[in-house]
Amino acid sequence: MAAVPEGVLPLPYGERDLAELLGDGWKELLVRGYRWVLFGRLMDSRFLGLQRQGRVGFYGPATGHEALNVGCALLLREEDWVFPGLREQLLALVRGLDLQAYVHHLFGNGLDPSLGRQMPCHPTGRPVAYVSMASTVGTQIVQAAGSAYAQKFRNDPGATVAFFGDGATSTSDFHAGMNLAGVYQLPVLFVCANNQWAISVPVRRQTAVPVLAEKSKAYGIPGERIDGTDFVRVYATLRRAFEDIRAGHGPRMVEALVYRMNPHSSSDDPTRYVPSGWMKEAQAHDPLARLEELMDRLGLLSSEQKEAMRKEIEDQLRRAIAAAEVAQPPTQDTLFRDTLSEAVWPLTEERDTFDRDQGGHFP
Ligand SMILES: Cc1ncc(C[n+]2csc(CCOP(=O)(O)OP(=O)(O)O)c2C)c(N)n1
Ligand SMILES: [Mg+2]
Structure with a gap:
């Protein structure tokens, strides 16, 4: 496996910090997290490639968001509900969504759980309480508040998590959902994946608030911004947020700053608007490279183990794609x-x- 690229910002943790931030079993957690972050990276690269070859119609990568999605997924309980934004397919897979069902969906074939009716890359995950993603920006924020409202008033043990992008914080649905959650102190975690772009619009052009987590204060909801490319920070922060929510202390918002390392979707050409220097900065914050640097420093995985992991993931993807390509249309x-x-x-x-x-x- 290639060495960690130069310029990657190291994660500043030693063994003692990790035990404190991640809890007992932190070594296993890091290995598990690393495997899924790698899975997400390889999956994006494979499906963007298939889209370019005309074998799937559309793909929305989450390259750069992997640590956030995996960190959150590893904290969820079976009774929790997920209302995704535009880039949380990996989270559904970590939660147990069948990879083959997801790949059938990407091909829109007769074995696709949505029978080819949904836009590709908009999976539905009923078995893992992952609500079908809607491309309409921000609508899931109100729906998540509604889900948490039901959980609270039925005394359900679960919580709800809503994901959305920086652009979604400028929608009226953000206001409606946050307001409802604040007023009724609902068990919901709002996760803003601030990848600094809403397609071609940089964040400073669509909102006058420099730190998006600040917006939560207007609704009486505690909010904080974290580095969303730091797996350890993501896990530790969301763990605390879920503890508060599950203890009945009401909603929380976490803004995770990430770098979009791929086009907005397979229909986008960022070379027309991304400034020079963006990719260099993004690569310094690459969540996979940062986690790998930490694992190497701690000696948690040998290069042979990492290579075997990569090969196993690639085989898994290859088998699922082969089966989906020969399936009949609906x-x-x-x-x-x-x-x-x-x-x-x-x-x-x-x-x-x-x-x-x-x-x-x-x-
Ligand atoms: C209500 C609505 N307005 C506009 C669009 C077109 N659109 C699709 S994605 C997107 C940008 C979303 O940006 P952000 O919320 O930051 O999420 P990201 O794509 O960066 O993850 C826009 C404007 C849409 N799908 N829905
Ligand atoms: Mg964005």
């Missing part, structure tokens, strides 16, 4: 499934016409 009759709880006119008429003509009207 059959036409699936058009009428899962639309309404009870089929009513005009759906019934359309379905009957379809049955009568055996799909003859369909190309």
